[in-house]
Amino acid sequence: MQTGSPPRPFRSHLSGAFFGIFVTSLLFSATLDAQETAHAFVGARVLPVSGAPIDDGVLVISGGKITAVGSRSTVAIPEGATVVDVSGKTLIPGLICTHSHLGRGGGGDSTGPIQPEADVFEAVNVRNSGFRRAVAGGITSVNVMPGSGHLISGQTVYLKLRDGDTVDALVFRNSDGKRLGGLKMANGTNSIRKAPFPGTRAKSASLVRAKYIAAQEYAAKLARTAGDDEKTPARDISLEPLIEAMRGDRVVHHHTHRHDDILTVLRLADEFGFRVVLHHVSEAWKVADEIAASGAACSLILIDSPGGKLEARDIDYRNGAILEAKGVKVAFHTDDWITDSRLFLRMAALAVRAGMTRDGALRALTLSGAEMLDLDARVGSLDVGKDADFVLLSGDPFSVYTKVEETWVEGTRVFDRDDPADLLFAEGGFGAGDDQVFTDCCLERAGDQ
Amino acid sequence: MRLFTLLAVGLLWATTACAQTPTGPLEGLPDRSPAKGIDTPVTANQATVILAGMLHTQQRTSAGKWRAPIENGVVVISGGKITAVGARSAVTIPAGARVIEAPIVTPGLIDARSVVGLSGWLNSRHDQDQIENSEPIQSELRAIDAYNGREPLIEWIRSFGVTTVHTGHAPGQLITGQTMIVKTRTGEVDAVVVKPLFAVAATLGDDAMVEGKSPGTRAKQLAMLRQAFIGAKEYGEKIARAGDDPEKATDRDLRKETLLRVLSGEIPLMVTCMRSVDIQNAMRLADEFQLKLILDGAAEAYEHLDAIRAAGIPVLAHPPMYRASGELENASMTTVSKLIAAGIPCALESGYEGYVPKTRVVLYEAAIACSFGTSFADALGTITLSAAEILGIADRVGSLAVGKDADVALYDGDPFEYTTHCVGVLIEGVVVSDVVR
Numbered sequence: 001m002q003t004g005s006p007p008r009p010f011r012s013h014l015s016g017a018f019f020g021i022f023v024t025s026l027l028f029s030a031t032l033d034a035q036e037t038a039h040a041f042v043g044a045r046v047l048p049v050s051g052a053p054i055d056d057g058v059l060v061i062s063g064g065k066i067t068a069v070g071s072r073s074t075v076a077i078p079e080g081a082t083v084v085d086v087s088g089k090t091l092i093p094g095l096i097c098t099h100s101h102l103g104r105g106g107g108g109d110s111t112g113p114i115q116p117e118a119d120v121f122e123a124v125n126v127r128n129s130g131f132r133r134a135v136a137g138g139i140t141s142v143n144v145m146p147g148s149g150h151l152i153s154g155q156t157v158y159l160k161l162r163d164g165d166t167v168d169a170l171v172f173r174n175s176d177g178k179r180l181g182g183l184k185m186a187n188g189t190n191s192i193r194k195a196p197f198p199g200t201r202a203k204s205a206s207l208v209r210a211k212y213i214a215a216q217e218y219a220a221k222l223a224r225t226a227g228d229d230e231k232t233p234a235r236d237i238s239l240e241p242l243i244e245a246m247r248g249d250r251v252v253h254h255h256t257h258r259h260d261d262i263l264t265v266l267r268l269a270d271e272f273g274f275r276v277v278l279h280h281v282s283e284a285w286k287v288a289d290e291i292a293a294s295g296a297a298c299s300l301i302l303i304d305s306p307g308g309k310l311e312a313r314d315i316d317y318r319n320g321a322i323l324e325a326k327g328v329k330v331a332f333h334t335d336d337w338i339t340d341s342r343l344f345l346r347m348a349a350l351a352v353r354a355g356m357t358r359d360g361a362l363r364a365l366t367l368s369g370a371e372m373l374d375l376d377a378r379v380g381s382l383d384v385g386k387d388a389d390f391v392l393l394s395g396d397p398f399s400v401y402t403k404v405e406e407t408w409v410e411g412t413r414v415f416d417r418d419d420p421a422d423l424l425f426a427e428g429g430f431g432a433g434d435d436q437v438f439t440d441c442c443l444e445r446a447g448d449q
Numbered sequence: 450m451r452l453f454t455l456l457a458v459g460l461l462w463a464t465t466a467c468a469q470t471p472t473g474p475l476e477g478l479p480d481r482s483p484a485k486g487i488d489t490p491v492t493a494n495q496a497t498v499i500l501a502g503m504l505h506t507q508q509r510t511s512a513g514k515w516r517a518p519i520e521n522g523v524v525v526i527s528g529g530k531i532t533a534v535g536a537r538s539a540v541t542i543p544a545g546a547r548v549i550e551a552p553i554v555t556p557g558l559i560d561a562r563s564v565v566g567l568s569g570w571l572n573s574r575h576d577q578d579q580i581e582n583s584e585p586i587q588s589e590l591r592a593i594d595a596y597n598g599r600e601p602l603i604e605w606i607r608s609f610g611v612t613t614v615h616t617g618h619a620p621g622q623l624i625t626g627q628t629m630i631v632k633t634r635t636g637e638v639d640a641v642v643v644k645p646l647f648a649v650a651a652t653l654g655d656d657a658m659v660e661g662k663s664p665g666t667r668a669k670q671l672a673m674l675r676q677a678f679i680g681a682k683e684y685g686e687k688i689a690r691a692g693d694d695p696e697k698a699t700d701r702d703l704r705k706e707t708l709l710r711v712l713s714g715e716i717p718l719m720v721t722c723m724r725s726v727d728i729q730n731a732m733r734l735a736d737e738f739q740l741k742l743i744l745d746g747a748a749e750a751y752e753h754l755d756a757i758r759a760a761g762i763p764v765l766a767h768p769p770m771y772r773a774s775g776e777l778e779n780a781s782m783t784t785v786s787k788l789i790a791a792g793i794p795c796a797l798e799s800g801y802e803g804y805v806p807k808t809r810v811v812l813y814e815a816a817i818a819c820s821f822g823t824s825f826a827d828a829l830g831t832i833t834l835s836a837a838e839i840l841g842i843a844d845r846v847g848s849l850a851v852g853k854d855a856d857v858a859l860y861d862g863d864p865f866e867y868t869t870h871c872v873g874v875l876i877e878g879v880v881v882s883d884v885v886r
Contacts, residue, residue: 133773304770304813305605307570308805337772338805349867355481400816400867427821429751433778 038062039411040077043087047397049367050381059091061388064410069382092362092397093381094140094389094409095344096369098299099253099279099333102130102341103167107146107154107184113197113204114211116183117238118154120146124167126159129432132425134341135161135415138391138404139334141172141370141379148186148255149193151208155241156253157181158373160387162409172375182277182373183241186255187264188311205264212272215242245274251374252276253299257311259286266294277372279333282315285322297329297372300364301339302350320348320364321355330360331369342426349398362397481885484859484873486549488883496546497526497878499857501554506534507826507833507848515826524554526855529877534849551872553864555829556849557612557856559836560811562719562745562765562798564619565603566596566631566638570807576600579619579801581626585657585664586677588711589703590626592617593645596638598631602808606799607633608886609812610858610871613643613837613846619801620652620721620745623664623673627707628719630840632856634876643842648719648743649711653727655776671730678738681708717741719765723748723776732760743839746800748780754791763794763839766831768809769817771800785831786822796836816865828865861885 039061046057048069058075060068068075077083105123108115124144134142140161146153158172158180172180187204191197198204218239225231244250252274254265262281269276278284278298284291291298300319307313323330332348334341348361356364370380379387392406404426407415416422424432491497504522509515523540525533533540542548569576578595581587596616606614617628630644651657653670664670684705691697710716718740720731728747735742742760744750746767750757757764769782781787788795797818799809811832819828827835837847845854855878862869874882 304806304810305570305602305808307602308572308802308807310571310573312805313570337774340770340772343770346867353868353870398868400820400865403820427783428773428779428781429783430749430779432773432781 036063038067038078038081040075040081040083041086041091041392042072042077042083043085044089044091044392046091046382047093047362048382049093049363050383056087057091059382059390061408061411064388064412066382066384066386066388068384086392089405090393090395090397090402091382092138092391092393093366094379094391094407095138095365096331096373096375096380097134097139097142097334097336097341097344098277098331098369098372099301100134100142100144100336100341101147101338102134102142102144102159102336103128104130104337105144105146108150108152111196113151113191113193113207115150115154115238116152116211116241118146119157119181120144120154120184121157121167121171121179121181124157124159126167126170127165129425130336130341131161132415132422132432134336135407135409136404136417136422136426137340137342137344138393138407138415139341139344140389140391140407140409140414141373141375143182143253143333143373145182145184145253148184148190151185151187151191151198151204152211153184153186155181155250156184158375160379160389160409161407161414163412163414172378180374182251182253183245183274184253184255185265188255188257188261189309190255201261201264205268208268209271211239212242212246212268215239215246216272219243219246246272248273248275250274251372253279255279257282257315259283261311262287263290266290266296269294269296277331280312280335281319282312284319285316286314288322288326288328291323292326292328297331297368298323299331299333299369299372300351301333301335302347303339317350317354320351320361324356324360329368329371330356330364331372332364333369345397345402345404346400349400352398358398481870482872483883483885484549484551486547487859487873487880489547489549491547496532496543497855497875498542498546498548499524499526499554499859499875500537500548500550502552503554504534504849505553505555505826505829506850507556507829508534508850509834509848515830522554524849524855524857526857526875526878529855529879531849531851531853531855534851549859549873549875551859552862553860553869554849555610555858555860555864556833556847557854557858557874557876558610558812558832559796559840559847560606560611560614560616560799560832561796561836561839562628562800563606563614563616563808564801565606565614565799565808566598566600566616567592568602568619568801568807569597569600570602570605572804572807579617579625580621582622585623585659585662585673587622587626587704588624588649588677588707590618591646592627592629593638593642596629596631598634598636598638598641603633604635604882606808606810607874608871608882608884609810610860610864610874611811611832612856612858612874612876612881613842615647615798615836615840617647618650620650620656621801622652622659623657623670624649624651624677626650630842632876634879634881643845644840646716647840648717649707650745651718651720651731653720653722653730654724656721667726667730671734674734675737678708678712678734678740681705681712682738685709685712711740712738714739714741717743719743719745721745723767723780725749725752728753728757732756732762735762736760745798748777748784750793751781751784751787754787754793757788758791758793763796764788765796765798765839766818768798768800768811768814769821770809770814782817782821785818785828789823789827789831794835794839795831796839797831812864812871816867819865825865 041059046054103124107118159170367380370376388411395402501522504519521537564579567579618626834847837843857875859873
C-alpha cells in the first residue's frame, strides 16, 4: 500500500532533531500536495454507514474532504487523481471514541467534588504513545475526558487525531474558533469519597443540584444586570460550563453504572435541561425502557468479565442489543486505558456476538458517536463534504483476523501498517512504550470499596 | 397459604435471576440455542457421544506435530473418561447413548495462570484473598485454603470453555504463596482439585517493591531471595544431620519446608516478571540454586529467546491484551508467536487484574495470539495441550484422547472469532455450562 499514498509528516520528537528538521522541511510540501491532490480509492467494499454497503466501491478525497463516494460505475474519477487499488479491502469511516483518557490528563484535583472550571484540554499530553496506538486501531476522533472520581471533574475536549505534536493542532474548533468539548459528570461509588466529597448518593445528587441552581441564579443575575458594570456579578468560570450545558451548547458526558444512578442522571437532566450522554451504563438493560423514553443516548463499554467493583457486577454484553432494540442511540467507548484503543473494533464485535446488528454496531463506532459529540456534520460517515477520515481494513470489521492497514485523517495517512515505525505501535514491542503510567481515582481506590 | 408460598418463591426466583442476567422480552434479539442435545437428561451409566462438524483433538504426533482436525468427528464418553475419538465413519457409536452436536469441538480449555477463586468479581475486601501483604516472603501460604469454588468468575470463564485453571496467589510480593490446579466445576475445593500444590509464586520487578520497606530495589530483591533459599538449604541440612535424634531436632518451619521442596525440584518456582532485567535475574537465580523455573508474564521474553530455550524454561505468557503501560510498556501481541517459533514451551494465562476486567478469558487472549502470527493449532495449544504439559497434567487433560478426562468445549463457529459463541461445556462427561456466550 505504499504506492500512491502520501507520506505522513515526520514526527521529529521521535528522532534526532537535526534529521527531523531536515526531513520535515522536505516532506512538508509533499504533505500539502497530498491533501490538495485528489486520491481515488478503488475496488474496496465501502461501508459508508450513512447508506448501504457498496461492493466494488470508490472513495474520492481531495483537499482533506470526501468529494465522491459510490460504486465504480457511478463515480467519475477526477482527472489527475492518484488512483489507489484497494480491491478486496474494506473501507469504513474513521472510528469515533466517545470516552477516552488518551494523553492521561486529569481534570479537577482532590480538593472537592465539583470542579467544572478544570479543562482537560490543558492536561492532555498528545505525545503519549497512546495516540499512536489509537490511530493503529482506526480511531480518528476522540472525546478526551477527565476522570470519574468527581461529581463534575471538568470540561472534556474533542480531538481529531491529526499528526500533530501539540494539543492545539488536534483540537476540534467551531467556525468561530472556539474549541469543542463537553462536561464530565459522574455518580455512583467512584465519586463517593472522604469529605469534602459526598458520602452517599443522595448527597451526591444534592451537591450537583445546588451547583446547577447556583449557575441558574448567576445566569439570571447576569441577564438582569446586563449593561450595568456596577451590578454585574464577578465572573465565575466554574459556573460558565454549567450555563453552557443548560443552554444545550455543551453536552454532559455522565459516568453512571447502576440502574438507580442512571435514573438519577435522567432526573437531573430533566430538571436542569442539559443534554446528556450516559456513559458505561452497566445496568442499562434493567432500565432500557426508561432510557428510551428519556431520549438520552448511551455510550457503552464492554469488559472481558463482569465486576471489578460492585456497581459493574451486572454489566451485560447484551446492553447494545437491548438498547438498539428499544430505539436508543448507542455508541461505544474505549475508556482508554481501561481498554486499549487498538481493540475498539473488537468491542463492537463482542456486542454483535451478544445480538446487536452489524449495521448498528458499526454505526455505534462511527456516526452515532459523532452525533453524541455534535460532530456529525464533519465526521462519522463516508459522505461528500465530510472530512476525509477513513480506515482501510483487510477484511470484515468484526473479524479477529482483520487488520487495520491504514488510517487517514483529513486526507493524510496517519497510520500505515506497512511502515515498521507504525507497525511497532500496532503490535507492541521495544520502543512502543507509554511515557506515562495511568493513575485514576478509581484504580487507586479499587481495593477500598 | 400454599399459593402465597409459591408466589413468594416465584418472586424470589425472579429477583435472583434478575440480579445477574437480562430477563423478560428482548424484542429483536436473535434466538440463540445451546448445543443440540445438551439439555437431554442422562442416567449415571449412560454413555455420551459428541458429534462435531470439526473436531480439534489437539493431539500431537510422536514427532510433536499437531494432528489435523477431524471433519465429522466423534468423541465417545463413558464414566467421565473419553473411550473413543475419531471420524464418524471409524467410530462405533454405543447404542442408547446421549448425543450432543456442535459445529466445532475442542478439548476443555486450560487457563495456565490465574487468581480466580482467590480473587472475586466484587473486588472488595471480603473476596480478595490472592495476596497477603504483611511480609515479602510467605511461601507457606496454601492456595487450597483460600479457594472459593462458588466464585462467579469461575462460572464466567467456564462458560467460554475453560475447564481447568492453574490458580493461586497473585504477583505482588517477592514470594506471595502457593498455587494449585482445579477443575472449574462449581463446588468445594476438595471436590474439584487436581493438584493441591503446583508452584510457589514469586515476583520480580516494580510489582514486588514496597515503598519505605524491603525490597525497595532489584538488587535487594535478589539478595532477599538468595538468603531465603540459603536459609532453607541450611534448614534441610540441619534436619538431615539430626536424623532421628530428638535432642538435635529443629523446630518445624513451614516457610522453609516449602522452599526446600522447591530446592529439591519437586515444585517449580514460578516467577512473574516483565522486564528483560528481571527475566535475566530469575534465570540467574534458578541457575544458582538449580531450581525448576517457570517464567510468568515475561513481556520482554522476546529479547532472550535463545537463553530461555537453552535453559529449557517454559513460559506462561502474559495475555496479549494486557495493557501496554508501566512494566508492560514494551509488551507485544506477537510474543507468543515468537516463543513458539523459538521452540519454547508456551501457554497462555488470564494473569492477574486489580480492577477491570477482574479476570481475562484465555479463549479471547489465544484469539489475539492467533491473529498476531501464531497458527490456529499452536494458539489453541497454548490453552490446551501445551498448557497441560507445562502444568504436568497432560495425562488427564489438554487433548481429546482415549483415557483422558472428558472435558470438552463446544462452539458454533471458529472459537477464536469475536462473533462465535461457546454453546456448551462438559467436565468429566457432565454438562457444566449450557448458556450461549
